[in-house]
Amino acid sequence: MIALLLALILLPLFPLSMLFNAGLQALPVWLRVPVLLAFPAAGAWLLNQAAPPPEQYILPLQLLAAFTALLYAWRLLSVQEVFIWARLQATSVWPLVWLAWLHGLHGKTLLFVALAMTIPAAVLMILGSGLSSRFGGAYLGLRGRIGPAFPRLTLAWVVTLLAALAAPPFPGFFAMLAVLQQIPVGLAAVVLAVWLLWSWAAALLWQHGLFGREWPRPAGTVDLSYGAGLGLMLTAVAAVLASIGGWSWWMH
Amino acid sequence: MDQWVSWCLVVLPALPVLSAIVAPLAGSGQQARAARLSVAMTAVTCVVSVVLLVAVLRAPQGDVTVARLGPAALMLDNLAVAMAVLVSAISLVVHVYSVRYMADEPGYVRFFAMLDLMTAVILLMVTAADLLTLLAAWFLIGVLLFFLLGFDTTRKASGRYALWTFLTYRVGDLPMVGAALLLWHGYGTAELPELFARITANPGMQLGGVAVVPLVALLLALAAFARSAQFLLHTWLPYTMDGPTPVSALMHAGIVNAGGFLFNRFAPVFVHAPDALHLAFVVGLVTALIGSALMLTQNDVKKSLGYSTMGQMGFMIMECGLGAFSLAVYHLIAHGLFKATLFLNAGNVIGDSRRDDGVPPDDIYSFVVERRPLREVQKVPWLWAALATVLVPALVLGLSHGMVAADFFHKQGSVVLLFFGWVTGAQLFFSIHKMPSESPLRTLTMVLLSFFIVVVGYTLIAHTFESFLYPDEELRDAIYAAASINVLAFDILVVLVTVALVGSWLATFYTHSLEFEGKPGTRWNAIYLNLYALFSREFYVSYIYTQLARGTLSATKRVNIWLRWV
Incomplete structure (x- = not known):
């Protein structure tokens, strides 16, 4: 039971999720990424250790998880600040880990699901810092498109958002299928709605950052270096290949 | 079929992917070279698809080749090869046309890379032999279409309409995912040939007391409706004209008709789901009528072509609903070819008619056209x-x-x-x-x-x-x-x-x-004018969606402020 309660803190559901978000926002930017990665990994590990909750708690837990996932995915629609977007999206991901666990997903697959869907949010945090240091804030849609001024940074941001909305062939896509395979039809409908809301929110964010008048490059700023761009691209390719390989292994 | 056919099958979607990677690298600093390379690779892809067609024609009737590439499985049957030839041929025409048409646009190389990727995922979709590959390709088409339609980033409108398209496609993806999961759970396999064999052997499979096949057929039909712009899911189609003309041609010729392909691919499912076919007939009929009616009331050539496509797609889905599946494929091929020609020629027609409409006074023209x-x-x-x-x-x-x-x-x-x-x-x-x-x-x-x-x-x-x-x-x-x-x-x-x-x-x-219009000032004339306004405003469908979306966004803003963004 203690493991379960600790997991509730590490993979928070509403209203604990509000406390977590407030805490994360208060942290310095450099600390947010490790926290964002450590919490779901530790939470999934704890869930793997924990015994299933008593019968009478299963339905309320499912309902709370479904509500949290939907609420945070829906709230994403009006977010234009990359840091807020990343943490709200991560908060809507974690209830799905709960749902999968409650319906029997365990072991490495549960850990994979938790990380595959949280890592893009952590990368978004890093890119948010990049935007913040160049524009003085990671807020999109205030002036216009950022592509011409920072093409490599924009590309990295677009690809990360694709990973965040669980598009194929990114690991999140396979993680979503793993969750959907595990849960009953009613909950699957909720998860599909959450998936749709992520897509809508990501497309709105693209719209804010990719289209419109050109946002001139502020004096003294440079685009993402070739090395950093290449590193990010190779990481993405490695993640895609690993997830495809992992899925093949799981399927067989 | 021989081993080389399996290799060709794998090469078919792989070539455009390779082109999307190599062309931008080879064309660094030399845009024309990247475009030439992309066109050459697409031409080779087209040749491979024709070779596959010959292989299928020479093989014994009903012979199906399955090739594997990691978790993905590809299938070569008569439907796949017919679609592959169509898609690669239209893609080649669009590539060649874009070489000069897009030459002055910023992001020229990027455009060709995205066209290549789009060709690859459509080919992947038509040759997919398992549910996972089909789902991935189905999803990716929507994503790539967003970036192709929003290619002109200087205009906010192109982003807005790309968003509409993306969202509608995502709405259509969800029933597709649901159908795939049900089939997976119900029949225990994701491989399409094996799945169809199991469905034929046991069409009455139930999950939790619900018959799987009719529900799957309904979900697949919904996915097809969204992809093929059926009524109430059509609003994105006429507005995608803000995208570059080659993209409009590719979309109207090779992407929007994926609904017809889906019906044909899952024909063994629809055989056991008459209700889904009757629904398709009704939806197709309504779409054909409304699309054609709206086409007549538009004064913008490209938008009129958009509604014409909607009408044609309605007709195609109606054909499926009537059981004429092969006619639907024939229709989508014929429509793809003539609509691509119309789009690629639209600029010339507009330019020519600005100088001189060139149309002699003719009763046949004025009545028919x-x-x-x-x-x-x-x-x-x-x-x-x-x-x-x-x-x-x-x-x-x-x-x-x-x-x-x-x-x-x-x-x-x-x-x-x-x-x-x-x-x-x-x-x-x-x-x-x-x-x-x-x-x-x-x-x-x-x-x-x-x-x-x-x-x-x-x-x-x-x-x-x-x-x-x-x-x-x-x-x-x-x-x-x-x-x-x-x-x-x-x-x-x-x-x-x-x-x-x-x-x-x-x-x-x-x-x-x-005298249908009636005399001015009469009640009948008022009704006539109101009806005309209703048609010219496209039944206010997109207006209603816009208001609903705005309402949702403003509600999330209020809740976010109330919850202090945490």
Whole structure:
């Protein structure tokens, strides 16, 4: 039971999720990424250790998880600040880990699901810092498109958002299928709605950052270096290949 | 089939992916080289698809090749190869056209890379042999289309319409995911050939007391409706004209008709789900009527083409609903080819007509193309006109089908469908007969002869194509049987459709003498004007969606502020 309660803190559901978000926002930017990665990994590990909750708690837990996932995915629609977007999206991901666990997903697959869907949010945090240091804030849609001024940074941001909305062939896509395979039809409908809301929110964010008048490059700023761009691209390719390989292994 | 066929099958989607990676690298600093490379790779892809077509034609009937690439499985059957040839050919035309058309656009190399990726995922979709590959390709088409439609990033409008398209496609993806999961759970396999074999063996499979196959068929139909812009999920289509013209051509020729492909791919599922087919018929019919009506009220060439595509897609889905699956594929190929030509030529037409419309005053043109009523028509009894336009096509249709297939009249769907087309054609024939001409007898003979050739040609091609796509006669008959309705309902439907068609054409023909608009100030005139406004505002569907979306966004803002963004 203690493991379960600790997991509730590490993979928070509403209203604990509000406390977590407030805490994360208060942290310095450099600390947010490790926290964002450590919490779901530790939470999934704890869930793997924990015994299933008593019968009478299963339905309320499912309902709370479904509500949290939907609420945070829906709230994403009006977010234009990359840091807020990343943490709200991560908060809507974690209830799905709960749902999968409650319906029997365990072991490495549960850990994979938790990380595959949280890592893009952590990368978004890093890119948010990049935007913040160049524009003085990671807020999109205030002036216009950022592509011409920072093409490599924009590309990295677009690809990360694709990973965040669980598009194929990114690991999140396979993680979503793993969750959907595990849960009953009613909950699957909720998860599909959450998936749709992520897509809508990501497309709105693209719209804010990719289209419109050109946002001139502020004096003294440079685009993402070739090395950093290449590193990010190779990481993405490695993640895609690993997830495809992992899925093949799981399927067989 | 031989091992080399499997290799060619893997190479087919892999070549455009390779082109998307290599062309930008090779063309660094030299845009033209990147474009040439991309065109060359697409040409090779096209050649590979034709080679595969030859391999399929030479293989024993019904032979299916499956190739594996990691977790993905690809399949080569008659449907896949027909679609692959269409897609690669249209993609090649679009690539060649874009070389000069896009030359002055920023992001020239990026555009070719995205076209290549789009070609690759469409090829992946049509050759997918398992649910996972199909789902991934289905999803990726929507994502790539967003970036292709929003290629011109200087305009906010292109981003807005790309967003509409992306969202509609995502809405359509969800039932597709649901269908895949149900099939997976119900039949325990994701491989399509094995899945279809299991469905045929046990179509009555239940999950939690619910029959799997009818539910899956309904979900697949919903996915097809979203992809093929059926009514209420159509608003994105006419507005995607903000994208570059080559993208419009590719989209209208090769992407939007994926709904028809889906029906054909899952034909073994729809055979056991007559209700889903009847729903497809109704939705297709409504879409065809509304799309065509909206096309007539648009004053923008590209938007009018968009609604024309919507009407054609309605017709295609209706064909599926009638069990004429192979006709739907034939239709989507024919429509793809002519619509791509229209789009790629739209710029020239607009440019030419700005200088000189070049259209001589001609009654046939103004009636057939501009849909204006004839002005000086010698009145003929309406009963004679109606009879002539129903009897002539019925006679020609009966004769031509008697020649190709004796059992044709058991296939209700085809009868309704072709009757639709030929009654319309006969009306045209009748109209032309009334035109002033130097040699009326010669004109009439030529028109009758053309009509006869078209009908017989179409019938023969449709029959041959059906045998090619569905070599299994049992499946062919089972699809028609699933789509059929009881004889009384069918007869009533035929009569209603005929009356509606003949009535509409006669009304158009005699518009002037009937004075449909009514006198200004009268109630009828007010109704007429309101109806016209309703059509010209596209039934306010996109307006309602916009208001709903805005409401949702402002509600999330309020909640976010209330919860202090945590």
